[in-house]
Ligand code: 13P
Protein backbone atom coordinates (compact mmCIF):
# COMPACT_ATOMS: atom_id res chain seq x y z
CA UNK A 384 0.00 0.00 0.00
CA UNK A 385 1.23 3.48 -0.84
CA UNK A 386 2.72 5.79 1.79
CA UNK A 387 0.34 8.75 1.85
CA UNK A 388 2.30 11.14 4.06
CA UNK A 389 2.48 14.76 2.92
CA UNK A 390 6.23 15.34 3.11
CA UNK A 391 8.28 18.27 1.77
CA UNK A 392 9.29 15.99 -1.13
CA UNK A 393 5.63 15.36 -1.98
CA UNK A 394 4.90 19.09 -1.77
CA UNK A 395 7.81 19.78 -4.14
CA UNK A 396 6.84 17.02 -6.60
CA UNK A 397 3.25 18.30 -6.83
CA UNK A 398 3.95 22.04 -6.79
CA UNK A 399 3.22 22.60 -10.49
CA UNK A 400 0.06 20.51 -10.37
CA UNK A 401 -1.22 22.56 -7.45
CA UNK A 402 -0.47 25.81 -9.27
CA UNK A 403 -2.72 24.58 -12.06
CA UNK A 404 -5.73 23.88 -9.84
CA UNK A 405 -5.12 26.50 -7.11
CA UNK A 406 -8.19 28.53 -8.08
CA UNK A 407 -10.57 25.61 -7.63
CA UNK A 408 -8.93 23.36 -5.02
CA UNK A 409 -8.57 24.99 -1.56
CA UNK A 410 -4.95 25.02 -0.30
CA UNK A 411 -6.01 23.30 2.91
CA UNK A 412 -7.10 20.24 0.88
CA UNK A 413 -3.84 19.81 -1.03
CA UNK A 414 -1.94 17.84 1.68
CA UNK A 415 -4.78 15.31 1.52
CA UNK A 416 -4.82 15.02 -2.28
CA UNK A 417 -1.14 15.35 -3.19
CA UNK A 418 0.24 12.01 -1.86
CA UNK A 419 -2.66 10.11 -3.45
CA UNK A 420 -2.10 11.87 -6.78
CA UNK A 421 1.58 10.91 -6.79
CA UNK A 422 0.78 7.32 -5.85
CA UNK A 423 -1.85 7.01 -8.60
CA UNK A 424 0.43 8.47 -11.26
CA UNK A 425 3.27 6.10 -10.27
CA UNK A 426 0.99 3.04 -10.30
CA UNK A 427 -0.43 3.99 -13.70
CA UNK A 428 3.06 3.97 -15.20
CA UNK A 429 4.01 0.74 -13.45
CA UNK A 430 0.87 -1.12 -14.59
CA UNK A 431 0.43 0.44 -18.05
CA UNK A 432 -2.96 1.85 -17.13
CA UNK A 433 -4.86 4.89 -18.37
CA UNK A 434 -7.47 6.90 -16.55
CA UNK A 435 -10.40 8.05 -18.69
CA UNK A 436 -12.16 10.85 -16.83
CA UNK A 437 -15.49 12.43 -17.61
CA UNK A 438 -15.86 16.21 -17.56
CA UNK A 439 -17.86 15.91 -14.29
CA UNK A 440 -14.96 14.54 -12.27
CA UNK A 441 -13.67 16.81 -9.50
CA UNK A 442 -10.70 19.01 -10.52
CA UNK A 443 -8.08 17.02 -8.58
CA UNK A 444 -9.06 13.95 -10.65
CA UNK A 445 -9.68 15.80 -13.91
CA UNK A 446 -6.48 17.87 -13.92
CA UNK A 447 -4.08 15.81 -11.82
CA UNK A 448 -4.45 12.09 -12.63
CA UNK A 449 -6.55 11.75 -15.81
CA UNK A 450 -4.86 10.75 -19.08
CA UNK A 451 -7.90 11.45 -21.22
CA UNK A 452 -10.76 13.78 -20.37
CA UNK A 453 -13.92 14.51 -22.29
CA UNK A 454 -17.59 13.96 -22.88
CA UNK A 455 -19.14 10.52 -23.32
CA UNK A 456 -18.33 10.40 -27.04
CA UNK A 457 -14.69 11.37 -26.61
CA UNK A 458 -14.21 8.80 -23.84
CA UNK A 459 -15.83 6.07 -25.94
CA UNK A 460 -13.52 6.93 -28.87
CA UNK A 461 -10.47 6.85 -26.63
CA UNK A 462 -11.47 3.54 -25.07
CA UNK A 463 -11.60 2.10 -28.58
CA UNK A 464 -8.07 3.15 -29.47
CA UNK A 465 -5.94 3.12 -26.32
CA UNK A 466 -2.91 0.78 -26.22
CA UNK A 467 -2.92 0.59 -22.44
CA UNK A 468 -3.55 -2.80 -20.82
CA UNK A 469 -5.80 -1.40 -18.11
CA UNK A 470 -8.50 1.26 -18.29
CA UNK A 471 -9.65 2.94 -15.08
CA UNK A 472 -12.96 4.64 -15.76
CA UNK A 473 -13.32 7.80 -13.72
CA UNK A 474 -16.99 8.14 -14.50
CA UNK A 475 -20.17 6.17 -14.04
CA UNK A 476 -20.86 2.49 -14.62
CA UNK A 477 -22.36 2.74 -18.11
CA UNK A 478 -19.18 4.49 -19.28
CA UNK A 479 -17.02 1.67 -17.92
CA UNK A 480 -19.27 -0.86 -19.64
CA UNK A 481 -18.91 1.05 -22.92
CA UNK A 482 -15.12 0.88 -22.55
CA UNK A 483 -15.28 -2.87 -21.89
CA UNK A 484 -17.60 -3.39 -24.86
CA UNK A 485 -15.13 -1.57 -27.14
CA UNK A 486 -12.03 -3.16 -25.61
CA UNK A 487 -13.08 -6.65 -24.49
CA UNK A 488 -9.46 -7.82 -24.14
CA UNK A 489 -8.52 -5.04 -21.73
CA UNK A 490 -9.08 -4.94 -18.02
CA UNK A 491 -11.60 -2.20 -17.28
CA UNK A 492 -11.82 -1.05 -13.67
CA UNK A 493 -14.42 1.16 -12.03
CA UNK A 494 -13.39 2.67 -8.70
CA UNK A 495 -16.96 2.45 -7.38
CA UNK A 496 -19.39 0.04 -9.07
CA UNK A 497 -22.32 1.82 -7.38
CA UNK A 498 -21.72 4.88 -9.58
CA UNK A 499 -24.95 4.58 -11.56
CA UNK A 500 -27.12 6.97 -13.56
CA UNK A 501 -30.84 7.78 -13.40
CA UNK A 502 -31.07 7.56 -17.19
CA UNK A 503 -29.37 4.17 -17.39
CA UNK A 504 -31.60 2.90 -14.58
CA UNK A 505 -34.79 4.03 -16.36
CA UNK A 506 -34.78 1.31 -19.03
CA UNK A 507 -33.94 -2.39 -19.37
CA UNK A 508 -33.26 -4.65 -22.32
CA UNK A 509 -36.75 -6.14 -21.87
CA UNK A 510 -38.27 -2.63 -22.16
CA UNK A 511 -36.51 -2.13 -25.50
CA UNK A 512 -37.73 -5.51 -26.76
CA UNK A 513 -41.31 -4.50 -25.90
CA UNK A 514 -40.88 -1.14 -27.64
CA UNK A 515 -39.67 -2.89 -30.77
CA UNK A 516 -42.77 -5.08 -30.71
CA UNK A 517 -44.96 -2.01 -30.33
CA UNK A 518 -43.25 -0.11 -33.18
CA UNK A 519 -42.07 -2.76 -35.65
CA UNK A 520 -39.87 -1.53 -38.48
CA UNK A 521 -38.49 1.50 -36.60
CA UNK A 522 -34.83 1.67 -35.60
CA UNK A 523 -33.87 2.16 -31.95
CA UNK A 524 -31.43 4.99 -31.25
CA UNK A 525 -30.05 4.62 -27.75
CA UNK A 526 -28.26 7.26 -25.71
CA UNK A 527 -24.92 5.99 -24.43
CA UNK A 528 -26.19 6.55 -20.89
CA UNK A 529 -27.57 3.00 -20.80
CA UNK A 530 -26.45 -0.49 -19.81
CA UNK A 531 -24.68 -2.79 -22.28
CA UNK A 532 -27.83 -4.93 -22.24
CA UNK A 533 -29.91 -2.00 -23.56
CA UNK A 534 -27.26 -1.11 -26.15
CA UNK A 535 -27.31 -4.74 -27.30
CA UNK A 536 -31.04 -4.45 -28.09
CA UNK A 537 -30.50 -1.23 -30.05
CA UNK A 538 -29.59 -0.41 -33.62
CA UNK A 539 -27.28 2.51 -32.95
CA UNK A 540 -26.08 4.60 -30.01
CA UNK A 541 -25.83 8.36 -29.77
CA UNK A 542 -24.49 10.94 -27.34
CA UNK A 543 -25.66 14.47 -26.69
CA UNK A 544 -23.10 15.75 -29.19
CA UNK A 545 -24.16 13.64 -32.17
CA UNK A 546 -27.86 12.77 -31.58
CA UNK A 547 -29.36 14.63 -34.58
CA UNK A 548 -26.71 13.32 -37.00
CA UNK A 549 -27.23 9.74 -35.79
CA UNK A 550 -31.03 9.99 -36.03
CA UNK A 551 -30.83 11.27 -39.61
CA UNK A 552 -28.25 8.71 -40.63
CA UNK A 553 -30.21 5.70 -39.36
CA UNK A 554 -33.54 7.00 -40.69
CA UNK A 555 -31.92 7.39 -44.13
CA UNK A 556 -30.39 3.93 -43.99
CA UNK A 557 -33.67 2.26 -42.94
CA UNK A 558 -35.74 4.38 -45.31
CA UNK A 559 -38.08 5.52 -42.50
CA UNK A 560 -39.33 8.91 -41.31
CA UNK A 561 -39.48 8.03 -37.59
CA UNK A 562 -37.16 6.49 -35.00
CA UNK A 563 -37.39 5.34 -31.40
CA UNK A 564 -35.01 7.23 -29.15
CA UNK A 565 -34.37 6.05 -25.58
CA UNK A 566 -34.15 6.69 -22.70
CA UNK A 567 -33.84 10.49 -22.32
CA UNK A 568 -37.13 12.21 -23.05
CA UNK A 569 -35.62 15.69 -22.99
CA UNK A 570 -32.69 14.82 -25.25
CA UNK A 571 -35.26 13.32 -27.64
CA UNK A 572 -37.45 16.45 -27.56
CA UNK A 573 -34.42 18.71 -28.02
CA UNK A 574 -33.10 16.57 -30.88
CA UNK A 575 -36.52 16.58 -32.56
CA UNK A 576 -36.20 20.35 -32.94
CA UNK A 577 -33.12 19.86 -35.12
CA UNK A 578 -34.42 17.25 -37.57
CA UNK A 579 -37.46 16.46 -39.71
CA UNK A 580 -37.33 12.82 -38.55
CA UNK A 581 -40.13 12.02 -36.08
CA UNK A 582 -38.81 10.88 -32.72
CA UNK A 583 -40.71 8.57 -30.38
CA UNK A 584 -39.20 8.87 -26.92
CA UNK A 585 -39.07 7.19 -23.51
CA UNK A 586 -39.71 8.80 -20.12
CA UNK A 587 -36.20 8.67 -18.68
CA UNK A 588 -34.65 11.81 -17.18
CA UNK A 589 -31.28 12.85 -15.83
CA UNK A 590 -31.83 13.62 -12.15
CA UNK A 591 -29.25 16.43 -12.32
CA UNK A 592 -30.41 18.26 -15.45
CA UNK A 593 -34.17 17.83 -15.00
CA UNK A 594 -34.00 20.07 -11.93
CA UNK A 595 -33.06 23.20 -13.88
CA UNK A 596 -36.05 25.34 -14.85
CA UNK A 597 -36.64 28.16 -17.31
CA UNK A 598 -37.18 30.43 -14.28
CA UNK A 599 -33.66 29.51 -13.07
CA UNK A 600 -32.23 30.75 -16.36
CA UNK A 601 -34.15 34.01 -16.17
CA UNK A 602 -32.91 34.35 -12.58
CA UNK A 603 -29.26 33.94 -13.69
CA UNK A 604 -29.75 36.66 -16.31
CA UNK A 605 -31.32 39.04 -13.81
CA UNK A 606 -28.72 38.44 -11.10
CA UNK A 607 -25.73 38.47 -13.49
CA UNK A 608 -26.34 40.94 -16.32
CA UNK A 609 -24.72 39.96 -19.62
CA UNK A 610 -24.20 36.33 -18.60
CA UNK A 611 -24.00 33.86 -21.50
CA UNK A 612 -26.06 30.74 -20.76
CA UNK A 613 -24.88 27.34 -22.01
CA UNK A 614 -27.14 24.37 -21.27
CA UNK A 615 -26.86 20.61 -21.61
CA UNK A 616 -29.40 18.89 -23.93
CA UNK A 617 -30.50 16.65 -21.03
CA UNK A 618 -32.30 19.79 -19.70
CA UNK A 619 -36.00 20.38 -20.38
CA UNK A 620 -36.81 22.05 -23.75
CA UNK A 621 -38.05 25.18 -21.90
CA UNK A 622 -34.58 25.55 -20.39
CA UNK A 623 -32.86 25.06 -23.75
CA UNK A 624 -35.20 27.68 -25.26
CA UNK A 625 -33.94 30.23 -22.70
CA UNK A 626 -30.26 29.38 -23.26
CA UNK A 627 -27.81 30.97 -25.71
CA UNK A 628 -26.32 27.60 -26.69
CA UNK A 629 -27.06 23.94 -26.04
CA UNK A 630 -24.40 21.27 -26.29
CA UNK A 631 -22.66 18.33 -24.68
CA UNK A 632 -20.15 18.98 -21.92
CA UNK A 633 -17.36 19.21 -24.51
CA UNK A 634 -19.58 21.33 -26.74
CA UNK A 635 -19.82 23.84 -23.88
CA UNK A 636 -16.06 23.78 -23.40
CA UNK A 637 -15.49 24.47 -27.11
CA UNK A 638 -18.03 27.30 -27.01
CA UNK A 639 -16.21 28.94 -24.09
CA UNK A 640 -12.85 28.54 -25.86
CA UNK A 641 -14.15 30.00 -29.11
CA UNK A 642 -16.32 32.86 -27.86
CA UNK A 643 -14.52 33.74 -24.59
CA UNK A 644 -17.61 35.27 -22.94
CA UNK A 645 -16.75 37.62 -20.05
CA UNK A 646 -19.33 35.93 -17.84
CA UNK A 647 -20.85 32.50 -18.39
CA UNK A 648 -23.08 29.95 -16.69
CA UNK A 649 -22.83 26.25 -17.53
CA UNK A 650 -26.25 24.75 -16.85
CA UNK A 651 -24.99 21.29 -15.96
CA UNK A 652 -23.19 19.38 -13.20
CA UNK A 653 -21.12 21.46 -10.73
CA UNK A 654 -17.60 20.16 -11.41
CA UNK A 655 -17.79 21.12 -15.06
CA UNK A 656 -17.40 24.83 -14.25
CA UNK A 657 -14.45 24.15 -11.93
CA UNK A 658 -12.69 22.15 -14.63
CA UNK A 659 -13.28 24.69 -17.38
CA UNK A 660 -12.42 27.63 -15.09
CA UNK A 661 -8.90 26.21 -14.70
CA UNK A 662 -8.36 26.68 -18.45
CA UNK A 663 -9.93 30.15 -18.59
CA UNK A 664 -8.96 32.13 -15.46
CA UNK A 665 -10.04 35.43 -17.05
CA UNK A 666 -13.69 34.30 -17.45
CA UNK A 667 -16.23 34.73 -14.64
CA UNK A 668 -18.20 31.52 -14.08
CA UNK A 669 -21.60 31.80 -12.42
CA UNK A 670 -21.96 28.47 -10.62
CA UNK A 671 -25.37 26.97 -10.10
CA UNK A 672 -24.72 23.77 -8.23
CA UNK A 673 -26.44 20.53 -9.16
CA UNK A 674 -24.20 17.65 -8.13
CA UNK A 675 -24.43 14.23 -9.76
CA UNK A 676 -24.29 11.92 -6.72
CA UNK A 677 -23.17 9.04 -8.96
CA UNK A 678 -20.23 10.86 -10.53
CA UNK A 679 -19.22 12.10 -7.08
CA UNK A 680 -18.76 8.51 -5.86
CA UNK A 681 -15.47 8.50 -7.79
CA UNK A 682 -12.70 9.90 -5.60
CA UNK A 683 -8.89 9.88 -5.60
CA UNK A 684 -8.66 7.29 -2.76
CA UNK A 685 -11.04 4.97 -4.64
CA UNK A 686 -9.01 5.35 -7.86
CA UNK A 687 -5.85 4.47 -5.95
CA UNK A 688 -7.52 1.49 -4.30
CA UNK A 689 -8.80 0.37 -7.68
CA UNK A 690 -5.29 0.35 -9.18
CA UNK A 691 -3.72 -1.26 -6.11
CA UNK A 692 -6.23 -4.09 -5.92
CA UNK A 693 -7.24 -4.27 -9.62
CA UNK A 694 -10.86 -3.90 -8.64
CA UNK A 695 -13.70 -3.59 -9.36
CA UNK A 696 -13.33 -5.24 -12.73
CA UNK A 697 -16.19 -4.56 -15.14
CA UNK A 698 -17.43 -7.74 -16.79
CA UNK A 699 -19.91 -7.80 -19.66
CA UNK A 700 -21.30 -11.07 -21.01
CA UNK A 701 -19.37 -11.55 -24.30
CA UNK A 702 -22.54 -12.24 -26.32
CA UNK A 703 -24.18 -9.05 -25.00
CA UNK A 704 -20.93 -7.12 -25.49
CA UNK A 705 -20.65 -8.19 -29.14
CA UNK A 706 -24.17 -6.91 -29.91
CA UNK A 707 -23.72 -3.72 -27.90
CA UNK A 708 -20.42 -3.10 -29.71
CA UNK A 709 -22.20 -3.00 -33.05
CA UNK A 710 -24.47 -0.19 -31.81
CA UNK A 711 -21.58 1.82 -30.41
CA UNK A 712 -19.37 1.26 -33.46
CA UNK A 713 -22.19 2.30 -35.75
CA UNK A 714 -22.37 5.57 -33.84
CA UNK A 715 -18.60 6.06 -34.06
CA UNK A 716 -18.80 5.44 -37.81
CA UNK A 717 -21.39 8.23 -38.20
CA UNK A 718 -18.99 10.58 -36.39
CA UNK A 719 -16.05 9.47 -38.55
CA UNK A 720 -18.04 9.91 -41.80
CA UNK A 721 -19.11 13.38 -40.68
CA UNK A 722 -15.50 14.36 -39.94
CA UNK A 723 -14.31 13.05 -43.31
CA UNK A 724 -17.08 14.92 -45.21
P1 13P B 1 -21.84 14.36 -22.12
O1 13P B 1 -20.54 14.50 -21.41
O2 13P B 1 -21.74 13.37 -23.21
O3 13P B 1 -22.36 15.67 -22.55
O4 13P B 1 -22.89 13.70 -21.09
C1 13P B 1 -23.27 14.26 -19.92
C2 13P B 1 -23.68 13.30 -18.91
O5 13P B 1 -24.56 13.54 -18.17
C3 13P B 1 -22.95 12.07 -18.79
O6 13P B 1 -23.38 11.43 -17.70
Ligand code: SF4
Pocket residue numbers: 475499500501502503528589590591592617652675676677678
Ligand atom coordinates in the same frame (compact mmCIF):
# COMPACT_ATOMS: atom_id res chain seq x y z
FE1 SF4 C 1 -26.60 10.17 -15.28
FE2 SF4 C 1 -27.30 12.71 -15.11
FE3 SF4 C 1 -25.40 11.79 -13.50
FE4 SF4 C 1 -24.93 12.07 -16.12
S1 SF4 C 1 -25.33 13.68 -14.68
S2 SF4 C 1 -24.41 10.31 -14.85
S3 SF4 C 1 -26.93 11.60 -16.99
S4 SF4 C 1 -27.54 11.14 -13.51
